Amino acid sequence: MSTNGYEPLIIAFCCHWCSYTGADLAGTSRLRYPPNVRIIRVMCSGMVHPNLVMDALTKGADGVVICGCHKGDCHYLEGNLKAEKRAEAIKLMLEDFGLEQERFRLEWVSASEGAKFAAVMQTMTEQVKALGPSPYHVG
Amino acid sequence: MAVKVAGEWLNICGGCEVTILDIGEPLLDLLPQLEFVHLPVLMDHKYFGQTGERNEMEIPAADVGLVSGGVRNEKEKHVAEEMRKKCKTLIALGSCACFGGIPALANMFKLEEMFDKIYRGSKTTASANTPADNLPPLMDAVKALDEVVKVDVYIPGCPTAPELVVEALTALLTGKSFDLPERSVCDDCPTKREKKASGGTLKRPLETMAIAEGPLENTRCFMEQGFICLGPVTRAGCARSMETGKEKVPRCIKGHMACRGCFGPIRKGANPLVDMMGAVTSIGLDAKEVLDRRALLNRYIGAQNRLRPLPQKTAIGR
Numbered sequence: 080m081s082t083n084g085y086e087p088l089i090i091a092f093c094c095h096w097c098s099y100t101g102a103d104l105a106g107t108s109r110l111r112y113p114p115n116v117r118i119i120r121v122m123c124s125g126m127v128h129p130n131l132v133m134d135a136l137t138k139g140a141d142g143v144v145i146c147g148c149h150k151g152d153c154h155y156l157e158g159n160l161k162a163e164k165r166a167e168a169i170k171l172m173l174e175d176f177g178l179e180q181e182r183f184r185l186e187w188v189s190a191s192e193g194a195k196f197a198a199v200m201q202t203m204t205e206q207v208k209a210l211g212p213s214p215y216h217v218g
Numbered sequence: 219m220a221v222k223v224a225g226e227w228l229n230i231c232g233g234c235e236v237t238i239l240d241i242g243e244p245l246l247d248l249l250p251q252l253e254f255v256h257l258p259v260l261m262d263h264k265y266f267g268q269t270g271e272r273n274e275m276e277i278p279a280a281d282v283g284l285v286s287g288g289v290r291n292e293k294e295k296h297v298a299e300e301m302r303k304k305c306k307t308l309i310a311l312g313s314c315a316c317f318g319g320i321p322a323l324a325n326m327f328k329l330e331e332m333f334d335k336i337y338r339g340s341k342t343t344a345s346a347n348t349p350a351d352n353l354p355p356l357m358d359a360v361k362a363l364d365e366v367v368k369v370d371v372y373i374p375g376c377p378t379a380p381e382l383v384v385e386a387l388t389a390l391l392t393g394k395s396f397d398l399p400e401r402s403v404c405d406d407c408p409t410k411r412e413k414k415a416s417g418g419t420l421k422r423p424l425e426t427m428a429i430a431e432g433p434l435e436n437t438r439c440f441m442e443q444g445f446i447c448l449g450p451v452t453r454a455g456c457a458r459s460m461e462t463g464k465e466k467v468p469r470c471i472k473g474h475m476a477c478r479g480c481f482g483p484i485r486k487g488a489n490p491l492v493d494m495m496g497a498v499t500s501i502g503l504d505a506k507e508v509l510d511r512r513a514l515l516n517r518y519i520g521a522q523n524r525l526r527p528l529p530q531k532t533a534i535g536r
Binding site for chain 2: 128129130133134161164165167168169171172175176177214215
């Protein structure tokens with residue numbers, strides 16, 4: 080696959096209360112961000128189990144972003160803290176699966192941070208594009 | 219009419235075959251209904267005749283085939299295929315046959331790497347070429363039996379339990395099916411859970427567990443005490459009582475040891491490594507403290523692609 084033609088596939092798990100609304104704001108504000116991102120709305124970043132992320136990365140996705148509320152803002156009080164703990168485990172497992180650390184990110188995006196959402200997706204896409212396809216890439 | 223049983227062993231240590239012998243008295247009740255036609259652990263049988271007068275491997279036809287051990291080399295593959303041809307029902311006996319077992323830890327490395335390490339990299343032996351004369355070539359990885367032939371019944375365990383073998387054979391004799399429940403060891407475990415670890419740090423297996431007086435119900439969950447216990451990601455069923463058929467305390471828990479995962483994943487397609495890392499962090503333990511994660515959390519289940527050499531890093535900008 081050549082550098083020019085390669086477009087990474089990025090899965091973004093966005094929590095319903097902050098980040099998904101943030102993504103919505105990015106859209107309504109007409110902000111540009113790469114079309115490589117597929118957003119999956121979840122009720123809380125704390126419900127994204129590591130197996131969802133590892134499954135995504137080993138079954139076709141090139142990068143995964145989990146977006147949650149800023150600390151202290153979680154609608155469910157401490158779901159995002161749970162997500163942070165799980166992110167540590169995910170980063171360790173990237174090693175176990177032979178994947179680069181840059182393929183996964185945990186970001187806090189509030190409902191008013193449409194611009195931040197767009198920026199995060201922009202940098203993430205560029206980063207993963209530079210890495211090339213996931214070694215598990217299918218098809 | 220007696221049911222014909224054939225047994226074979228492939229890449230094994232011998233523990234699961236001894237489990238058959240270890241059935242004890244219940245075997246006496248079963249024996250009139252069974253006829254062992256081929257069982258290398260008990261009786262010698264030359265595949266090609268005493269002096270090699272035949273050209274093809276010969277295993278007598280049987281109704282039930284008990285195969286233990288994973289498939290490591292071409293000879294074992296050949297035997298497995300022959301067993302499948304000759305047996306109406308094929309049972310994978312033990313964790314090696316079901317999931318690759320301990321030997322499948324070698325699947326983390328490429329064959330050449332392994333040969334280099336064993337024959338040339340070892341400090342205590344003289345360097346030598348990889349032996350090849352009169353030896354069956356190794357497969358590229360240790361395979362579970364069902365990666366080579368179709369398997370009808372799975373009896374996991376390292377070693378497996380006599381009760382399970384009796385139950386499976388009895389079920390087959392009476393025309394019933396034999397299946398382990400799709401639930402975790404934790405579902406059968408009597409220890410007390412509070413959903414939060416008692417301390418933040420992981421303990422090594424040799425440190426002493428706090429075992430409360432009286433029944434195990436008074437004792438705190440081993441994971442919550444900080445010991446890596448594979449209960450959450452391991453299939454239940456290791457503790458069946460021969461008398462009642464009722465399930466009891468999981469075997470390792472009963473012996474005050476954390477579960478090591480020999481019964482394999484709870485359902486097909488599950489990834490215990492990932493699930494376990496999730497479980498460790500969910501109760502507030504530090505995932506970084508889990509040492510040698512790939513091997514530890516895939517100890518018995520390295521076949522079926524769960525352990526494989528890590529993919530080569532993709533070149534930047536490819």
